[in-house]
Amino acid sequence: SSDSWHFHFSRTSGSLCQELTKQLGEMQNVGAIHFFCNYEESRGNYLVDVDGNRMLDVYTQIASIPIGYNHPSLMNVMSNPNNMSAFINRPALGILPPENFPEKLSESLLSVAPAGMSRVQTMACGSCSNENAFKAMFIWYRNKERGHNIPSEEDLSSCMINQSPGCPDLSILSFMGGFHGRTMGCLAATHSKAIHKLDVPSFDWPVAPFPKLKYPLEEFTRENAQEEARCLEEVEDLIVRWRQKGQPVAGIVIEPIQAEGGDNHATPDFFKKLRNIARKHGCAFHVDEVQTGCGVTGKFWAHEHWEMDDPADVVSFSKKMLTGGFYHKDELQADKVNIHTLNRVFARDKGVLMGGCGDKSIRLRPALVFKEYHAHLFLNVFNDVLAEY
Amino acid sequence: SSDSWHFHFSRTSGSLCQELTKQLGEMQNVGAIHFFCNYEESRGNYLVDVDGNRMLDVYTQIASIPIGYNHPSLMNVMSNPNNMSAFINRPALGILPPENFPEKLSESLLSVAPAGMSRVQTMACGSCSNENAFKAMFIWYRNKERGHNIPSEEDLSSCMINQSPGCPDLSILSFMGGFHGRTMGCLAATHSKAIHKLDVPSFDWPVAPFPKLKYPLEEFTRENAQEEARCLEEVEDLIVRWRQKGQPVAGIVIEPIQAEGGDNHATPDFFKKLRNIARKHGCAFHVDEVQTGCGVTGKFWAHEHWEMDDPADVVSFSKKMLTGGFYHKDELQADKVNIHTLNRVFARDKGVLMGGCGDKSIRLRPALVFKEYHAHLFLNVFNDVLAEY
Numbered sequence: 001s002s003d004s005w006h007f008h009f010s011r012t013s014g015s016l017c018q019e020l021t022k023q024l025g026e027m028q029n030v031g032a033i034h035f036f037c038n039y040e041e042s043r044g045n046y047l048v049d050v051d052g053n054r055m056l057d058v059y060t061q062i063a064s065i066p067i068g069y070n071h072p073s074l075m076n077v078m079s080n081p082n083n084m085s086a087f088i089n090r091p092a093l094g095i096l097p098p099e100n101f102p103e104k105l106s107e108s109l110l111s112v113a114p115a116g117m118s119r120v121q122t123m124a125c126g127s128c129s130n131e132n133a134f135k136a137m138f139i140w141y142r143n144k145e146r147g148h149n150i151p152s153e154e155d156l157s158s159c160m161i162n163q164s165p166g167c168p169d170l171s172i173l174s175f176m177g178g179f180h181g182r183t184m185g186c187l188a189a190t191h192s193k194a195i196h197k198l199d200v201p202s203f204d205w206p207v208a209p210f211p212k213l214k215y216p217l218e219e220f221t222r223e224n225a226q227e228e229a230r231c232l233e234e235v236e237d238l239i240v241r242w243r244q245k246g247q248p249v250a251g252i253v254i255e256p257i258q259a260e261g262g263d264n265h266a267t268p269d270f271f272k273k274l275r276n277i278a279r280k281h282g283c284a285f286h287v288d289e290v291q292t293g294c295g296v297t298g299k300f301w302a303h304e305h306w307e308m309d310d311p312a313d314v315v316s317f318s319k320k321m322l323t324g325g326f327y328h329k330d331e332l333q334a335d336k337v338n339i340h341t342l343n344r345v346f347a348r349d350k351g352v353l354m355g356g357c358g359d360k361s362i363r364l365r366p367a368l369v370f371k372e373y374h375a376h377l378f379l380n381v382f383n384d385v386l387a388e389y
Numbered sequence: 390s391s392d393s394w395h396f397h398f399s400r401t402s403g404s405l406c407q408e409l410t411k412q413l414g415e416m417q418n419v420g421a422i423h424f425f426c427n428y429e430e431s432r433g434n435y436l437v438d439v440d441g442n443r444m445l446d447v448y449t450q451i452a453s454i455p456i457g458y459n460h461p462s463l464m465n466v467m468s469n470p471n472n473m474s475a476f477i478n479r480p481a482l483g484i485l486p487p488e489n490f491p492e493k494l495s496e497s498l499l500s501v502a503p504a505g506m507s508r509v510q511t512m513a514c515g516s517c518s519n520e521n522a523f524k525a526m527f528i529w530y531r532n533k534e535r536g537h538n539i540p541s542e543e544d545l546s547s548c549m550i551n552q553s554p555g556c557p558d559l560s561i562l563s564f565m566g567g568f569h570g571r572t573m574g575c576l577a578a579t580h581s582k583a584i585h586k587l588d589v590p591s592f593d594w595p596v597a598p599f600p601k602l603k604y605p606l607e608e609f610t611r612e613n614a615q616e617e618a619r620c621l622e623e624v625e626d627l628i629v630r631w632r633q634k635g636q637p638v639a640g641i642v643i644e645p646i647q648a649e650g651g652d653n654h655a656t657p658d659f660f661k662k663l664r665n666i667a668r669k670h671g672c673a674f675h676v677d678e679v680q681t682g683c684g685v686t687g688k689f690w691a692h693e694h695w696e697m698d699d700p701a702d703v704v705s706f707s708k709k710m711l712t713g714g715f716y717h718k719d720e721l722q723a724d725k726v727n728i729h730t731l732n733r734v735f736a737r738d739k740g741v742l743m744g745g746c747g748d749k750s751i752r753l754r755p756a757l758v759f760k761e762y763h764a765h766l767f768l769n770v771f772n773d774v775l776a777e778y
């Protein structure tokens with residue numbers, strides 16, 4: 001490769017690093033690899049590479065290390081036998097949460113909930129946090145349009161084949177330079193680098209300019225105010241145009257500080273006015289704090305710098321928070337009428353847990369340690385249940 | 390709630406379960422909760438709930454427990470201090486992998502790679518595995534269309550605002566009853582339950598019927614063969630129609646056994662012919678083994694039952710595999726020309742690691758344990774670097 005970085009790499013990387021890059025290149029694309037690390041030897045602010053170089057890390061796994069490498073408190077959490085079973089048993093939290101889940105949520109995530117938000121949904125990464133926040137905004141918007149949350153027959157049948165009205169022509173307004181993740185929904189709101197988006201089909205969603213402020217700020221007060229006003233005007237214009245196109249803006253998503261897009265800032269005044277535009281036009285307001293949350297700006301959440309009573313409808317997080325998820329207002333709670341409940345067959349009061357699927361099937365997905373003995377046990381219970389029905 | 394399941398729940402669940410459901414209901418939607426579990430007390434094939442009920446689990450966290458609850462081997466892996474630092478330091482594997490990453494990949498995931506696949510990309514869950522597999526197929530298809538992997542200026546500028554040709558009008562063909570995840574890309578290929586899709590915007594992608602076989606199979610050989618032929622005909626018809634609409638099918642995605650959609654099977658003959666249709670029309674063939682992989686069908690991968698030399702171009706996995714990801718053929722390797730490399734500033738040979746962002750910015754995202762002392766250290770190095778440039 002001829003790019004500048006590889007040149008640099010060859011100047012500074014030892015032979016072990018080069019050998020490992022070659023090995024990994026047989027299995028994966030290594031185009032983005034910086035170097036290989038020795039995580040055992042890394043401590044606090046210092047990352048150690050495989051060639052023994054120790055360096056001050058001001059990037060921290062793309063802003064994901066809250067309190068430094070190998071912090072003893074995190075080591076203790078990991079090695080605590082009470083936590084171990086949660087790690088290895090992969091609880092499906094939405095259906096079979098552990099006993100301490102409500103307590104853990106209220107003691108950890110909800111103890112730092114943004115203003116006005118009493119509900120939190122946990123997710124596994126920044127992308128699914130944003131994807132599911134988008135979905136919550138779409139559902140909220142459609143319920144508002146319908147006046148209730150009961151889907152029509154047409155909603156139900158059309159959604160199965162990706163067509164409206166069941167899959168509605170709604171959009172999310174995002175900002176040039178924004179980054180919200182790389183799964184296809186988030187990616188449609190991401191506009192930082194072409195390489196992330198190139199060749200991937202997308203949604204026709206509106207993209208507003210993010211203010212380009214001039215520094216030092218105190219010398220360009222007037223120009224910067226004009227620039228922010230221009231961007232806000234464009235936002236309103238896009239909301240109106242997309243409504244006219246039949247693809248109303250259900251939500252606006254923005255980072256308090258653009259990260260991948262170039263570490264771009266705007267004033268609290270800009271965000272206040274943007275939030276008001278969202279309210280005025282009936283769009284949900286989603287603040288993506290994946291890279292800015294967890295104390296890194298001097299407040300727990302970066303949006304606290306805006307000093308608003310009602311800063312957002314949805315706030316997503318991940319990275320330093322060590323789990324993903326999103327907070328939201330009560331009204332963003334998706335209380336869908338549960339359409340398929342009759343399909344579940346339960347034998348739990350006889351000591352068997354099984355799953356349903358489709359309209360009328362049960363699903364057996366035992367572990368690989370399931371033996372003939374267990375099959376007999378299951379069949380006995382199942383026969384009993386069938387006899388009762 | 391008035392549905393049948395809640396009725397059942399109240400018959401069998403103890404007061405602790407009800408109390409916890411109420412608590413969690415203050416923070417999250419609890420509409421899908423079955424009951425709360427005591428994961429510490431669960432063992433092997435038996436799940437224990439918070440009220441002390443022990444039950445044979447044939448569902449295993451939606452097919453995610455490979456060798457039973459709290460298996461000692463997994464406990465050992467988790468408590469091994471050499472693994473601990475990988476768990477708590479959240480390595481950004483794409484840029485800063487640990488030293489043992491190539492070895493781990495080749496000893497674990499690649500040792501069970503499907504036929505013809507030497508490359509594997511790790512992911513965090515089934516959804517991002519499929520999302521990224523779709524993206525790999527789109528990129529592969531576009532490179533094939535272009536005849537090379539060098540994007541035009543128009544590709545680069547149009548993709549930043551979600552428009553073609555940069556974000557091309559390509560589609561993924563999927564099957565009615567299929568389930569591939571719930572982020573927006575996967576969801577456009579998912580057609581199992583309306584509640585998963587309702588109110589979420591989607592892509593106009595083709596949906597083919599999955600064979601509905603009659604049982605016992607040996608009594609309905611002729612009918613079932615006709616049913617499979619009908620579905621295959623419809624697949625070809627959809628590929629042609631979507632090409633004519635200007636939204637060519639870049640890939641076909643299918644589960645070897647439909648799971649959420651109702652535990653639906655088809656014959657090896659169906660899959661062989663489907664794979665050949667994909668090849669004939671230049672579509673990539675993606676087998677989603679998220680629920681069927683890791684030995685659960687008697688072979689390591691369910692597609693091995695088809696006994697084909699070239700069963701797929703992409704195979705995705707998660708759940709029992711304990712990590713997500715996808716295998717793919719060499720030709721599906723996205724070797725995009727790296728467009729933004731000049732924007733990186735490196736001070737690594739002076740002992741500092743920092744990040745780039747946007748076109749010309751550096752990004753400082755230190756940990757919260759960063760002190761004034763570290764800031765001085767950074768500034769000294771940074772001044773040196775600037776002096777050199």
Ligand code: FES
Pocket residue numbers: 124125126127128129183513514515516517518572
């Ligand atoms: S999308 Fe897979 S972990 Fe978030």
